[in-house]
Amino acid sequence: MTTTSTLSIRRFDARDTDAVVALWQEAFPEYRDVTRPxxxxxxxxxxxxxxxxxxFxxxxLDERIVGTVMGGYDGHRGWLYSLAVDESLRRHGIGTRLVAHVEQVLTGLGCPKLNLQVLSxxxxxxxxxxxxGYRADAVISLGKRLGELAEPAAVAN
Structure with a gap:
């Protein structure tokens, strides 16, 4: 980043789709794996x-998308998803600012706790x-795919 560059955070717009997809495919290699729908x-x-x-x-940075983050809130817990920063701009505080932005928005909605998951x-x-300031909770994360993405059920003996 240059000293004249201006970083701003705004809501996602559908016109951002191609740039976000490209960023995610760089940041999350699994997004390029067509065998994982x-x-x-x-x-x-x-x-x-x-x-x-x-x-979302x-x-x-100077009108170029360099980061993303999604939040969620169900009235009980908040969630942080899809934090991504352009690889060439990491360690410049962009991810930190995106996390702080979601924290501020969710706090304003009354969210008491924010959760996230990181691949081990x-x-x-x-x-x-x-x-x-995030710490591992003493929980085990369980998941189940639903609908078209569901895995076949195990057959009981």
């Missing part, structure tokens, strides 16, 4: 636009969040 970035964007689109943000193999990402 649950990682389809276009589906993720469409789903977010159908559910709390006001909690992009960071722009991504220790560098975990260290980033720990530096921002």
């Amino acid at each position: 649950q990682r389809n970035p276009h589906l993720s964007i469409a789903n977010k636009l159908a559910t709390q689109p006001e909690l 943000f992009v960071a722009t 193999a991504k220790t560098d990402i975990r260290e980033f969040y720990e530096a921002l």
Whole structure:
């Protein structure tokens, strides 16, 4: 970033789709894996636009999208998703500002706690969040894919 560059955070707009998909495919290699339909970035964007689109943000630097983050709030817990920063601009505070932005918006909605998940193999990402004050909860994260993405049920003996 140059000293004349201006970073701003705003709500996602549908015109941002191509730039966000490109950023996510760089930041999340699994989004390039066509054998994992649950990682389809276009589906993720469409789903977010159908559910709390006001909690989908992009960071722009001189009008170029350089970061993204999604938030969610169900009235009990908040969630942080899809934090991504252009690889060439990491360690310049963009991710920190995006997280702070979501924290501020969710706090304004009355959200008492913000959760996020990090793949266990991504220790560098975990260290980033720990530096921002996030700690591992004493829980086990369970998940189940639904609908078209569901895995076949195990047969009981």
